[in-house]
Amino acid sequence: MPPDPTPELLTPTEMARADALAASTISTLRLMEAAGRAIALAARRRFRPCRTLVLAGPGNNGGDGYVAARILEQAGWPVAVAPLAPPRPGSDAAAMAARWHGPLAPFSEAEAARAGLVIDAVFGAGLTRQVDGLAAKVLSACRAPILAVDTPSGLDGATGQTMGYAPQAALTVTFFRLKPGHLLLPGRTLCGETLLADIGLPTSVLADIAPRTWRNGPGLWRLPGLDAASHKYTRGHLTILAGAAMTGAARLAAGAAHRAGAGLVTLRAPDATAATLYRTTEPGSLVTEATIESLLADPRRAAWLIGPGLEPDDATRTALRQVIEAGRQLVADAGALGAAADASELLHGATILTPHAGEFARVFGPIGPDKPEAARHAAARTGAVVLLKGADTVIAAPDGRTIINHNAPPSLATGGTGDVLAGTIAALLAQGMTAFEAAAAGAWLQGEAARRHGPGLLAEDLITLLPAAAEATRQT
Template sequence: MHPDLPAAYGTPESPGPELLTTDEMYRADAFAVEQGIAGRTLMETAGTALANAICDRWSPRASVILCGPGNNGGDGFVAARLLAERGWPVTLYLLGKRDALTGDAALAAADWQGDVLPLAETAMDGAALVVDALFGAGLTRPLDGIPAALAERSYDADAVIVSVDVPSGVDGNTGAILGTAFAADLTVTFHRAKPGHYLLPGRTACGELAVADIGIPDRSIEVVNPSAFHNSPELWGDAYPRLEDAGHKYGRGHALVVSGPATKTGAARLAARGALRGGAGLVTVASPEDALAENAAHLTAIMLAEFDGAPGLTAILEDRRKNAALIGPGAGVSSFTRARTLAVLRSGAAVVLDADALTAFEADQKILFDAITAPTVLTPHDGEFARLFPDLAEIDGGKPARARAAATRSKAVMVLKGADTVIAAPDGRIAINDNAPPTLATAGAGDVLGGFILAQLAQGVPAFEAACIGVWLHGEAATRFGPGLIAEDLPDMLPEVLEELEAYLP
């Protein structure tokens, strides 16, 4: 890897992009035990990784270890012993009775030679570092009592807060905050990250995330066969379209962006510029007659074609070289948009549907979904999603469950946008994106995203990977630009991002 690349590209030591739910992590642990690795060994290795992560970042200081009654608490006992052996002043508190501990946690507690104090609301008093080893990713009920009180105190604590697995109170599968949760400066998890580490609001509680190898064989991933992934170059690098020395523009696809009417054309041009910068060999804006002059005044490398209603779009797309199309930005919510969207879907081209092309089918979702036969990507924000999938807006399982269900129903790849965008495929795969800065909350940013995804489809990338690439590039470009971002800046940041990406990919 290029030594100067930012952390977003990963490191050679990074774990794979797979994200394990709590059940999948239990199965990975069980697989390790089946392979002859004792559970006590896994706990000792986890506690060692926790202690090492602390010592790598901070010097010895007054430390408090808050241990729960399960394996998370066992990890805390191991870390407490090791920190004490390294000269750290350690005080340990336990939720529950020491003699009630069982299994590997009881063995870890037996190795701790210091006092074990009952958990109290004053446990954090005077501490410079607090280890939250109370509850792990599998917690399903809200924190209450003393753990809840300590979690509330963590937000204003002067101490450094380190959480084990996830901050206690965060649902490891959905990122939901169960009543309240610890606010960690560092979260140390094991083997693979969990979806809740990247989903909001749990992500904000995690602080820095460190994923430690504790000796669970990587072959466990094949056994568990997870369907959730962290959206990163490691996930889709093999699908990323490389330039060829003997290549030409016609080999990189011809993308079509459908413009709205006069005075509503800017969104389509933003998307078209995103598609051209994103790698499409050719890009054409299809414009109604009343918007031709307006579009022509702003376009140079992007071509322009007039169309008249749905039949006009059908005629343009009869040229099979136009192999990917985007409709929705600035289109208007009308019967005209519905007809034009269906014409695009019938063309056989790969399709991105955004904004008005989604809302126009609010009352007739089935007509839209029945028309989806070619590779198609839908890019709703939460409001558009609720209009198109009203019965899925509040289903159990959080954002991943909503996106999965919608992708299955629509037979399209779902890009459920937000600061924690979830990309879902009809086959159940999801990718969670975490590189989108708050500066992307600006007019037109979603239109550019549609263009970035369109560019990948035009180059022949499968729909799920095309969506993942587009979403990641969008966040990375915004991060590079920084404060003051407007949508027009995003395509112009891509050359720098793409140059570094190509230096990273093998």
């Protein structure tokens, strides 16, 4: 699979910085003209000519809309522009508004309701206030498909959250690089199909911006490989603390770890009865009832997974600290996170945390409107990479680097998929991947495996599809 040529995600502030840096080598009017042409081209490719209304704000977003209106009119489309307010005199948007000689329409609910296509060029991703009043009323009156410029008006490009009202777009056209809000929910849904257009802004500006957020994909990491000298210990030995009650969770994690390439997987059972069950169902795994202390005496057991199927009790809390204080790499999931509810200090020194939203809130407090920032704060607080699960999974490193995973289909919303993910990540960690890359790769592999399966997915189906998903990352 070829690497993504544009993996960087720019916040609205960083995008404004990119525009400012580019202004020294390329005219901002030229960039606006290119943006408007990209919008018009997208409209012509996606929609048939029809009564088109461009809702134009007073800023650069509106300027893009004036350009798109002019180009569509030249192509024979019936177009009118409805300004929310006139552009600031002397601005680029004012220059583009002066080049528009077609009809102007009232910025009204009635005009919006009778259009066959609405181009939403009211506000862009950098909006800092709520969309309400007249703007919200007119946008909500649209009955036709909406083509949004940059983002649907009212969508925060940094967080994907709505600020007051934001309409549902059929198509969103943005420029140079995507923003986090294009991938985070609910923004990703509100954008509809998102098209990234090249408007000639030089990639050299990225060196000055030094973005710290990326969209996930194989170009950001490389899966461990094998050579002629590889053997089971070079591929890593993963130890999973297995519970006595919910035994399926640890078995799913172990199965995923095997398929993700771990050389050895040990299930540490809490008692003889549980050990007997694990021995009859996991022929590829080692099963032991040995104490955690004795297992930690083996330095080859460098990677551990604690959580799937475990109770959030004192035994789990003790095990967490034993493994962390022994200097082992630890993936903490499920019961381990429950054991640290209101006690995040128990996780200090862990390697990777994999909470869903509820677990995160119990350990660190409410996520709030900015999911990436919440994950970054938790990572800095514990020193661990935090993988905050969801359809818009966020992976954050303690140093602030952030990856947003967006390939997870809704079919993953079924029991056991989190156990598979934890086992996959732990296996990659055992094989020598860095924590940040192992978490990102595990999330992407799970999404790709689910995509290959389609509807009717069970957690155990993911395990058999992991090798094919991994192979896809090696194809160029």
